[in-house]
Amino acid sequence: MPRRYPPVSIFGVPTDVGAGTRGASMGPEALRVAGLGEALAARGVDVVDAGDVVGPKNPWRGPQAGYRHLDEVVAWNRGVFEASSGILGEGRMPVMLGGDHCLAIGSIAAVADHCRRAGRALRVLWLDAHTDFNTSTITPSGNVHGMPVACLCGIGPEALTGIGGHVPAIVPAQVRQLGIRSVDQDEKRLVKEHRLDIYDMRYIDEVGMKRAMEQALQDLAPDTHLHVSFDVDILDPTIAPGTGTPIPGGVNYREAQLIMEMIADTGLLGSLDIVEVNPALDARNATAELAVDLVESLFGKSTLMRD
Numbered sequence: 001m002p003r004r005y006p007p008v009s010i011f012g013v014p015t016d017v018g019a020g021t022r023g024a025s026m027g028p029e030a031l032r033v034a035g036l037g038e039a040l041a042a043r044g045v046d047v048v049d050a051g052d053v054v055g056p057k058n059p060w061r062g063p064q065a066g067y068r069h070l071d072e073v074v075a076w077n078r079g080v081f082e083a084s085s086g087i088l089g090e091g092r093m094p095v096m097l098g099g100d101h102c103l104a105i106g107s108i109a110a111v112a113d114h115c116r117r118a119g120r121a122l123r124v125l126w127l128d129a130h131t132d133f134n135t136s137t138i139t140p141s142g143n144v145h146g147m148p149v150a151c152l153c154g155i156g157p158e159a160l161t162g163i164g165g166h167v168p169a170i171v172p173a174q175v176r177q178l179g180i181r182s183v184d185q186d187e188k189r190l191v192k193e194h195r196l197d198i199y200d201m202r203y204i205d206e207v208g209m210k211r212a213m214e215q216a217l218q219d220l221a222p223d224t225h226l227h228v229s230f231d232v233d234i235l236d237p238t239i240a241p242g243t244g245t246p247i248p249g250g251v252n253y254r255e256a257q258l259i260m261e262m263i264a265d266t267g268l269l270g271s272l273d274i275v276e277v278n279p280a281l282d283a284r285n286a287t288a289e290l291a292v293d294l295v296e297s298l299f300g301k302s303t304l305m306r307d
């Protein structure tokens, strides 16, 4: 049976202040041009485009005290928190079009706040080549898009860890990370120390995507809110070249479809980030188009005869 989805509000966050390469600021428009809204509507989803969050321009400075553009990152995340909270308050599903991955601090803080008030469990599925668990003292780059998971878990500057009012916004036990293949030296130590549940590419190679996903989706309650944070650099760069920190050896097309199909099967998708699409590096919008294709599967489009 085709599944009914809650109404969706997509919103854009056109900035790259958290990244070390310019261009993710054009991601929202690329995803719109690739037909994200139309694709969801065609699946029978009630979808509106809430427009873009507004924030400061990218000053394009080097890192200061371990962070690049911290003030701007905070300003954009406040806007994201407000936008996501507003959409959740209307009973709709926020779908954030990034922008770089630092913006997941605001979106996930909003979802965590919403779940706390509603007394609902939250599970965060972090689809990424990177663990994004750096801090100002261990970061090799100062780029805040390498730090959002740590910030959400209460490790980071107060202006970011406190964005949703509750510190920490989430705990590592609520997070599952999938597709990981690039973790910085000191970051490895930190993710181990905090016991992050990581399904890296080696594990996926060994046990297969089906088993890895079954484990990542284990122990969901019937009313768990599932947040998917989809960094397109989880995908292999040969199929998704339009991203600022590409890492070889990513998930292939069918594995990516299976991830989305298995999430769809849970019926628990509650919110979504689509981040790190960089049109300046893309090949005729192929990465945005692939992201739209995958989001269709996330909303129940099946390549098999299962409808």
Ligand SMILES: NC(=[NH2+])NCCC[C@H](N)C(=O)O
Pocket: 100, 101, 102, 130, 132, 134, 139, 140, 141, 142, 143, 145, 146, 147, 182, 183, 184, 231, 233, 245, 276
């Ligand atoms: N969301 C991302 N693409 N993150 C990339 C982070 C890369 C690297 N670990 C850093 O901290 O600079």
Ligand SMILES: [Mn+2]
Pocket: 101, 128, 129, 130, 132, 145, 231
């Ligand atoms: Mn990321």
Ligand SMILES: [Mn+2]
Pocket: 128, 129, 130, 231, 233, 234, 245, 276
């Ligand atoms: Mn990444």
